[in-house]
Amino acid sequence: MKSDKISNAVIKRLPRYRRYLHELDKKNVEKISSKEFSALIGYTASQIRQDLNNFGGFGQQGYGYSVKGLYNEISAILGLDQEYKLVLVGAGNLGQAIVNYTYYYKEGFKVSGIFDINPDIVGKKINDIEIKNYSELVEYVEKEKSDIGIICVGMKSAQEVADKLSFAGVKGIWNFAPVDIEVPNRVSLENVHLSDSLHSLAYHMNSNKDK
Amino acid sequence: MKSDKISNAVIKRLPRYRRYLHELDKKNVEKISSKEFSALIGYTASQIRQDLNNFGGFGQQGYGYSVKGLYNEISAILGLDQEYKLVLVGAGNLGQAIVNYTYYYKEGFKVSGIFDINPDIVGKKINDIEIKNYSELVEYVEKEKSDIGIICVGMKSAQEVADKLSFAGVKGIWNFAPVDIEVPNRVSLENVHLSDSLHSLAYHMNSNKDK
Numbered sequence: 001m002k003s004d005k006i007s008n009a010v011i012k013r014l015p016r017y018r019r020y021l022h023e024l025d026k027k028n029v030e031k032i033s034s035k036e037f038s039a040l041i042g043y044t045a046s047q048i049r050q051d052l053n054n055f056g057g058f059g060q061q062g063y064g065y066s067v068k069g070l071y072n073e074i075s076a077i078l079g080l081d082q083e084y085k086l087v088l089v090g091a092g093n094l095g096q097a098i099v100n101y102t103y104y105y106k107e108g109f110k111v112s113g114i115f116d117i118n119p120d121i122v123g124k125k126i127n128d129i130e131i132k133n134y135s136e137l138v139e140y141v142e143k144e145k146s147d148i149g150i151i152c153v154g155m156k157s158a159q160e161v162a163d164k165l166s167f168a169g170v171k172g173i174w175n176f177a178p179v180d181i182e183v184p185n186r187v188s189l190e191n192v193h194l195s196d197s198l199h200s201l202a203y204h205m206n207s208n209k210d211k
Numbered sequence: 212m213k214s215d216k217i218s219n220a221v222i223k224r225l226p227r228y229r230r231y232l233h234e235l236d237k238k239n240v241e242k243i244s245s246k247e248f249s250a251l252i253g254y255t256a257s258q259i260r261q262d263l264n265n266f267g268g269f270g271q272q273g274y275g276y277s278v279k280g281l282y283n284e285i286s287a288i289l290g291l292d293q294e295y296k297l298v299l300v301g302a303g304n305l306g307q308a309i310v311n312y313t314y315y316y317k318e319g320f321k322v323s324g325i326f327d328i329n330p331d332i333v334g335k336k337i338n339d340i341e342i343k344n345y346s347e348l349v350e351y352v353e354k355e356k357s358d359i360g361i362i363c364v365g366m367k368s369a370q371e372v373a374d375k376l377s378f379a380g381v382k383g384i385w386n387f388a389p390v391d392i393e394v395p396n397r398v399s400l401e402n403v404h405l406s407d408s409l410h411s412l413a414y415h416m417n418s419n420k421d422k
Binding site: 011012014015016018019020077078079080084092093094096097098100101102107109147148171172174180185186187188189190192193194195196197198199200201202203204205206208 | 223225229231288290304305309311312383397398399400401403407408411415417419
């Protein structure tokens with residue numbers, strides 16, 4: 001595996017390749033050419049060959065890619081061949097939606113701890129998981145060795161929550177607060193900026209109109 | 212404005228530039244050099260100059276960028292100098308979170324219609340907006356001339372909802388269902404694939420560990 005050299009742009013495309021391969025596998029498709037894959041996924045065949053060549057690729061001239069082989073390889077590169085323990089901070093609607101989402105999500109991401117500061121909801125349950133007081137967060141993460149912290153609080157509290165999670169030892173933070181937070185180098189950060197996505201949509205709607 | 216030639220990669224970065232400019236403006240910062248901006252936003256100064264050069268850029272040697280000027284220019288390019296009417300389909304936790312989010316969102320994105328098929332929640336309200344029956348969607352979008360449809364339903368219903376929204380005449384679809392949907396060319400599509408984002412995080416956590 002030559003994963004050291006894989007660029008960020010390719011990494012961003014891997015989950016999408018993987019989703020399509022999973023669908024193909026469910027339909028018992030065993031192999032696929034870069035041309036067929038291109039028609040399906042919307043990248044050019046040349047882009048696909050170049051991307052998949054980054055990690056061995058399993059491609060054979062005149063045969064195509066092994067659907068299951070490629071799926072497993074991409075899963076391993078993404079680190080999806082292991083389990084992750086997640087804690088979530090901020091049990092509002094968005095937090096609840098995320099818990100529901102990962103709860104049913106059979107991919108090894110398990111939310112085990114949920115935290116909030118609002119006394120009205122501390123003690124209640126989401127999918128059988130009791131909402132704990134935010135003051136217990138650090139102790140919980142240290143004891144359970146949680147891997148990932150999910151931030152679903154408002155923008156004013158996001159950095160403080162990130163600091164607590166980093167201090168307690170998570171290896172990754174999945175941030176939904178509409179603000180850029182800072183984390184130590186040893187912690188990986190992935191932001192979901194909903195407004196950025198909405199702004200991109202507005203741009204494309206307007207440039208579509210000009211055509 | 213040379214917006215015709217702006218690449219997708221630059222467009223993806225514009226909302227982030229805009230967010231930082233907004234913060235600077237709130238702090239009464241009037242101008243900023245590409246070097247200072249680089250330290251703040253994390254892109255290289257050369258990347259920033261190249262990006263902003265795409266649309267005039269307002270940069271002046273020895274002066275830097277006008278914070279307010281650049282903010283307004285980026286807002287106009289993104290189409291944020293106008294109002295958008297949004298409808299949302301699927302009023303579960305995620306849908307409710309999105310409505311809460313855009314409701315307080317003073318940027319011209321107003322959710323006016325919310326639709327669901329579940330009789331238990333049809334008639335209830337989210338932020339004073341009554342949840343309507345899904346069967347009324349097309350008529351509502353046609354009458355209100357809604358601009359954007361937000362899809363917060365499960366993966367099995369997402370394509371059908373997208374078809375209905377496109378048929379009814381929306382110009383953009385913001386899709387939160389974990390599936391790739393197809394839309395006519397005249398409709399712009401922006402997907403928020405939460406699992407892709409989580410998979411990227413897992414990758415970065417693992418490559419961080421190897422260092």
